[in-house]
Amino acid sequence: MTSETLQNTSKTFEFSFPTCTNEELLYKLEVPVQIPYDGSTRELVQRVLKMFHIPVYLEDELNEKLADFVSKETKNFHNERDAKLIDQFKNNELDVECVIKNWEKQFKENVVDFAEQKGTSDEEVFAAAYHKLVHSPALETIMQVESSYAKTVMNMLKNRDEDIQKLTQKQTEEMEEKMRLLNVSTTEEEINALAAQHFEQQSLAAGRWDSQLDALRHTQRATHRAWLMTAINEYQTDERVTPSTSPLSALPPEPLAPLAPRLEESFTIHLGSQLKQTHNIRLVAVDMMDLCSGDRADGGAWSRVQPALALYSSELSGAVLCADARVRSPQLRAATEHHFADLDAQLRRIAEAVEEPAGRRNAQREGGARARRALQPGDVFVTRHSNLAEAHVVFHLVVDDDSLKSGDITSRHPAILGLRNILKAACCNDVTSIAIPLLLRHELTEEMTAAWCMRRAELVLKCVKGFVLEASGGGGAALRTLTAALPAAISPALFAALGALLPTIFRVSGPVRARPQPE
Amino acid sequence: MHEDESCKFAACTFFAKNHPGESCGSNGLPLTPSSITILGRSQRLLTIEHTNLCTYLDIIRGKHERIIVVAEVIGKSLAEYSSKFSYEEIINISLQVTNAMMFLHKQEITHRTLSDDNILLDSSGRVKLFNYGMYYMTNEGNEVPFPLGLPRYLSPETILNGGGPAADVWTFGIILLELCIGKLWKNIKPGPTLRRILTLVHANNPAERIAREHDCLEAYKEIPETVRNLIEKCLKIYPSERATFEELIEDLSKINSKTLEDIKQPRGLMGCKLQYLYYWWQLTGGDIQAELKKNGLIKNSPPILSMPIAILLDGGTIGGKTGALFDRRIAKYSLDLLKNRLSHIPPQDFYPLMHERRKDYDAVALPKIIRERDTEYQFYRLLWFQRLLHGYPYTTQYIRTEAEIDIPPLERGDVWAALLGVVGDIEDQYERIDKETPTPTDRQIDVDIPRCHQYCWLLCGSAGHRTLKRLLKAWLLTNPQYVYWQGLDSLTAPFLYLNFCNEARAFACLSAFVPKFLHKFFLKDNSAVIKEYLAKFWQMTAFHEPELATHLHDINFVPELFAIPWFLTMFSHVFPLHKIVHLWDALLVEGPSLPLFMGVGILRQLRDTLLDSGFNECILLFSDLPEIDIGECVKESIDMCRISPRSISYRRFTNEPEMKDPMDIVEVPLDVLLSETCSRISLADFFSLTCQDKCCVVDIRSNLLYEKSCIEGSINVPYSGVHLGQHELKSLGAHPNKVLTEAIRQKKIIVVASAEDETAQLFSDYLVKCGVSRVCVLHGGVSALHTHVPSLFGVPKKTAHK
Known part of the structure; x- marks a missing residue:
């Protein structure tokens, strides 16, 4: 449309008036005026009167003349420009095809009346159905079904692990046996051959299990989705019917085992100098992988309720994982993904999609010897999950682990900047609670002394404070809960020290005090 | 009544443009979101009133850059009328449209999106243009991702990426032609439509050419010549040759033969200001977004489905949300909710009389925040304040009395101006101040403004920044005795916030506020x-x-x-x-x-x-x-x-006239003031407190002096006998302790009277340390009181000591 902005021009306003003593002698006044003029001409008149000491009796006349001048010139300005355009068009000096194509594209892509009629996508239909069902009495059934599916997968994973372990053990024994007999009855070639054979067996077993797992997940997904869609149809036709007729018999509610106690502290904080926003900060010592694990092993069906209820809402939870530059899956042991493509497929898609833009960016940045098309530290890739305990969205923050080991990183470090982008994206995409690794590392290593941890935590928290404030101005969803995760192995003393650090950085809302009522 | 006629307002919604990636403005601060810019620009539209324009009621900024525009609505759009209009009707409709358009062009607002679906016509033949400010509020379409207008109404120069106000004349011409010969370029896609419009450039008579293209030449020829001339005047290729709306009005008035009957102004609820109706409707629980959702204008796709798949370090996102399409439909709202809520209100209550004793509402006892959300309470308050403000400045006293209870949020700007005594031609006064010429303070102002109440969407946009700067400069210029102290920006912000489109009044309020509350605070040496x-x-x-x-x-x-x-x-x-x-x-x-x-x-x-x-x-x-x-x-x-008592908060640096009466004086030199813990009470205040038996006098002179003559009802605690280290009232002795404790219980004011200031201060300080509230010192001490009010003195009753 008006891609080219209006070029303002300056026109000179001329005004002359006779002097008091001599009618013949004229004072002349010339004022340059920007056309189009975006202020008030009456104000301009006042400035002119003052600046040139013009007698006040001319005020009205000047007001009128200047207003006329500006309106006339503005009209001319538009008309001349448009006349030029039309002339150019007449003389075939314009690339009309391009202009029209552009309009066509604009209308087609942005305005409903001209867009191609697009039905709701399958994804959206399923999302709506699922969201409706989990907010209906069918929730319990769905949870049980999903739990049993998960259990099957977990069992198979267990079997796989056992099987592979058995195989490994057998192979080790065999190998030891052979080694013992080395130079007695076996030769090096034979051992090499055996090693190769073992390797083959291993990969064969792994492959077999993987394909079995894949097949299982695939069937589960298909069955589950089909069942859900039937259920929603039944539910819609008759609201009273609870779709409890699941393909599986209802399971008895499992007893909840108590969770292992973990170090945890919560704060309610206020941010902002005048208008205060309330946020929650949770300091937890937990392995980030646990937050993103498939299932709390003991949680049973009910640990999935919360994530399922919120999955298609606008109150998502997210987690930040540190990753290296290769787009690959962290070791998530997960149940079947009933909603999104499975992790590997998502990652493959990401790898394909980032290749081009990242490559372009890296080329601009004189990438040199570095991998041309890979993500760089500070970049983030995002995966979606329906089967994780505490996250719907995982932000994989690409970091350079070596540089993060160093004790003195600044607020301009790529990892911190990446964090900023993550928080911004979270706000823009309705992720209202997010977990970040507070120290930007998942494990405790030896260089991470108490002082190191304090320094790092302080830096990250201070930056996060700024980012949250900044992101909240963007008009998205407000971040409600920020979970700051510390390595699970952290010592209670250090945890307490970090807990004490928080109130010095944030304004923690005070305890509610009962005020004595005046009698 | 027709179903459509019961709807008084409607809403439409769209998304503002997203700034790509990590872009910063020239000042290094993040770019203002487009929705903020739109919000700021559109405020001016809210103040526009014209009989042929639908009043804008609200511009809402939703989540994720959504803008919702709420405006008045009447009848049906021209597009919805299926029957053909007679030429008499067409001329009258055109006249009303041109009236509205001329008004807009006078205000330097280009419509650009004029079309048959935003020209509304009710059953009595009245025309109003709906949402005429899209082009204006979106900064000529720069703040939205979609093109404005409909292809068939675009003028040739607009298609070529130009187009000024004269483009509206072309559009009007096309609409007029459509009214006469039927819809043009029906079922043709945007591209071909635009191509056809462009080819008109080569035609001598574009209107005729269009008619020929549509095989309506016959029909075209049948159009009365007067109307045909008008159409041809509008559809000139070169904008300079087109008629202006002024000229069109002139022509149309000549041929217009239809006069609309006056509609009687409805009484009761429907006779109230539309802004009030909208406000009350919201308080009743009216939800703009809900109706939009119901009509499918707000679609909530689950956010998880539109998550980006990667975010590069520079902020560029890959994948994720694709912009929502711009839906031109509108959702209409019925006022039934409000009508039901207020149905029990007797008709006379709609017209409160100023001198009538008004009934008390139950809500008065509730906290202010709740009162501000109570439909019925706000209904009464608004009507009442409307009446009072109507009589301003003669009703100042009434306004003040009512404002003491509370101020309806919707009229706060007006009420504040009234309370501050803003009168006169403030626009003219404000106009005369030079707000543009650079001054040395500009730099500091420029630094402070982007930090001033930026959570407020109005103040954080460029419109807010510009106006705030103008206000500050104007104030500094008119108050040469003062300098810019940081904080002046914050002080100005509330006035700007309440008078966003009335700069002159914001300025007048600020100018009245400072001398009243902050006299001399902005001196260079303050x-x-x-x-x-x-x-x-x-x-x-x-x-x-x-x-x-x-x-x-x-x-x-x-x-x-x-x-x-x-x-x-x-x-x-x-x-x-x-x-x-x-x-x-x-x-x-x-x-x-x-x-x-x-x-x-x-x-x-x-x-x-x-x-x-x-x-x-x-x-x-x-x-x-x-x-x-x-x-x-x-x-x-x-x-x-x-x-x-008034005198204890007396300050020397106020704008109030100097106290002359020795009974009123409490002034002391600044260094003395700084050394005193307790303030001084004037003789006059003391006298009035004594008369009301609201104070307890502690006379700290020696026993002898006290016995001779003392203030009646006072107790004597000789200063020489007080142990200043022991912060307990008990140590003063049984009788003083009893009297003081009783006085504290009755919330009396404790007045320390002495012969000299020094001991009075030390003793009052001692009382404060004992935790005694409401302690003050009698200014001038016992002797001054004795000089001016000897009648208060007597001889102590001996019996009291026993």
Whole structure:
């Protein structure tokens, strides 16, 4: 449309008036005026009167003349420009095809009346159905079904692990046996051959299990989705019917085992100098992988309720994982993904999609010897999950682990900047609670002394404070809960020290005090 | 009544443009979101009123850059009328449209999106243009991702990326032609339509050419010549050759033969201002978004489905959301909800009489925040204030009395202006001030403005920034005795916020506010003024919160450390706007001494924390003030203000006339003032307190002097016998202890009377340390009182001692 902005021009306003003593002698006044003029001409008149000491009796006349001048010139300005355009068009000096194509594209892509009629996508239909069902009495059934599916997968994973372990053990024994007999009855070639054979067996077993797992997940997904869609149809036709007729018999509610106690502290904080926003900060010592694990092993069906209820809402939870530059899956042991493509497929898609833009960016940045098309530290890739305990969205923050080991990183470090982008994206995409690794590392290593941890935590928290404030101005969803995760192995003393650090950085809302009522 | 006619307003919605990636403005700050720019620009539209324009009622900024425009609506759009209009009707409709368009062009607003679906026509033949401000509010379409207008109405120069106001004339011509010969370019895609329009450039008579293309040449020829001439005048290729709307009106008025009958102004609810109706409707629970959702205009696709798949370091996102399409449909709202809610209100209540004794509403007892959300209460308040404001300035006294109860949020700007006594041709006065010429302060102003109440969507946009700067410059220029102190921006913000489209009034309010509340605060050397203010604040703290004052004295946490921004900006630097307005509502009614007590009120809310804190904790606490319950703070400060005798909060640096009567004087030199813990009460105030039996006099002269002649009803605690180290009332002796305890219980004011100031101060300080509230010192001591009011003196009754 008006891609080219209006070029303002300056026109000179001329005004002359006779002097008091001599009618013949004229004072002349010339004022340059920007056309189009975006202020008030009456104000301009006042400035002119003052600046040139013009007698006040001319005020009205000047007001009128200047207003006329500006309106006339503005009209001319538009008309001349448009006349030029039309002339150019007449003389075939314009690339009309391009202009029209552009309009066509604009209308087609942005305005409903001209867009191609697009039905709701399958994804959206399923999302709506699922969201409706989990907010209906069918929730319990769905949870049980999903739990049993998960259990099957977990069992198979267990079997796989056992099987592979058995195989490994057998192979080790065999190998030891052979080694013992080395130079007695076996030769090096034979051992090499055996090693190769073992390797083959291993990969064969792994492959077999993987394909079995894949097949299982695939069937589960298909069955589950089909069942859900039937259920929603039944539910819609008759609201009273609870779709409890699941393909599986209802399971008895499992007893909840108590969770292992973990170090945890919560704060309610206020941010902002005048208008205060309330946020929650949770300091937890937990392995980030646990937050993103498939299932709390003991949680049973009910640990999935919360994530399922919120999955298609606008109150998502997210987690930040540190990753290296290769787009690959962290070791998530997960149940079947009933909603999104499975992790590997998502990652493959990401790898394909980032290749081009990242490559372009890296080329601009004189990438040199570095991998041309890979993500760089500070970049983030995002995966979606329906089967994780505490996250719907995982932000994989690409970091350079070596540089993060160093004790003195600044607020301009790529990892911190990446964090900023993550928080911004979270706000823009309705992720209202997010977990970040507070120290930007998942494990405790030896260089991470108490002082190191304090320094790092302080830096990250201070930056996060700024980012949250900044992101909240963007008009998205407000971040409600920020979970700051510390390595699970952290010592209670250090945890307490970090807990004490928080109130010095944030304004923690005070305890509610009962005020004595005046009698 | 027709179903459509019961709808009084409608809404449409769209998304503003997203700034790509990590872009910063020239000042290094992040770019203003487009929705903020739209919000700022559209404020002006809310003030436009014209019979042929639908009044804008609200512009809402939703989540994720959504903008919702709410405006008046009538009848049906031309597109919805299936029957053909007669030429008489066409001429009349055209006349009304041109009237509206001429008005818009006079306001320098280009419509650009004029089309048959936003020209509304009701059953009585009245025409109004709906949402005529799209092009204006979106900054010529630059702030939205979609093209404005419909292809078939675009003028050739608009298609070529030009187009000024004259493009509207072309569009009007096309609409007029459509009214005569039927819809043009039906079922043709945008591309071909635009191509056809462009080929018209080569035609001598584009209108005829269009008719020929549509095989309607016959019909075209049948159009009365007058109308055909009009169409041809509009559809000239070169904008300079097209008629202007003024000329069109002239022509149309000549051939217009239809006069609309006057509709009788409806009575009762439907006769109320549309803005009020909309406001009440919202209070009743009317939900703009809900209706939009119902009509499918807001689609909530689950956010998880549109998550980006990667975010590069520079902020560029890959994958994720694709922009939603712009849906031109509108959702109409019925007022039934409001009608039902207010159905029981008798008709006479719609027309309150000023001198009638009004009934009290039950809601008055509720907190202000709740009252502001009560439909019925706001209904009565708004109508009543409307009437009062109508009579301003003759109703100033009534307005003040009513404002004491509360101020309806919708009319706050007007009420404040009335309370501040803003009268006269303020526009003209404001116009005369030069707000453009650069001055040395500009730099500082430019630095401060992007930090001033930026959470407020109005103030954080470029429109807000520009206006705030103009206001500040204008104020500085008209107050040459003053300089720009940081904080002046915050002080101006509430006025701008309430008078966003009425700069002159914002300025007039600011100009009236400063001398009243902040006299001499903005002097280049304002140290004496601030010192006096803080000393007074400290004395008020000691008066109402002795324990707290003692503690803060002990840890040496003086008001200079925290209270300067409170008073310099009248709290506008420390609280968000929605709290400031409540604070200032009270301020404007109660007068210049209230802020002192508001300061005390804030301290009182933090009392427990402060008492537990040392110096460092206090500094930390005030560096980022915790949440304060403003309703509570205002209530308590008004109470404190009202029970405090006027003279104890006396300040020398005010705009008020000097006190001449020795009975009223309490003034002391500044250095004396700074050394005193308790304030002085004037003889006049003392006299009136005595008459009401609201005070307890402690005479600290020697026993002998007391016996000779004393203030009646006073007790004698000879200063020489007091152990200043023992902070217990008991140590004063049984009788004084009993009397004082009783006085404290009855909330009496304790007046220390002495022969010399020094002992009076020391003793009053001692009482404060004992935790006695409401202690003050009699100015001039016993002797002054004896000179001026000898009648209060007598001989002590001996019996009292036994």
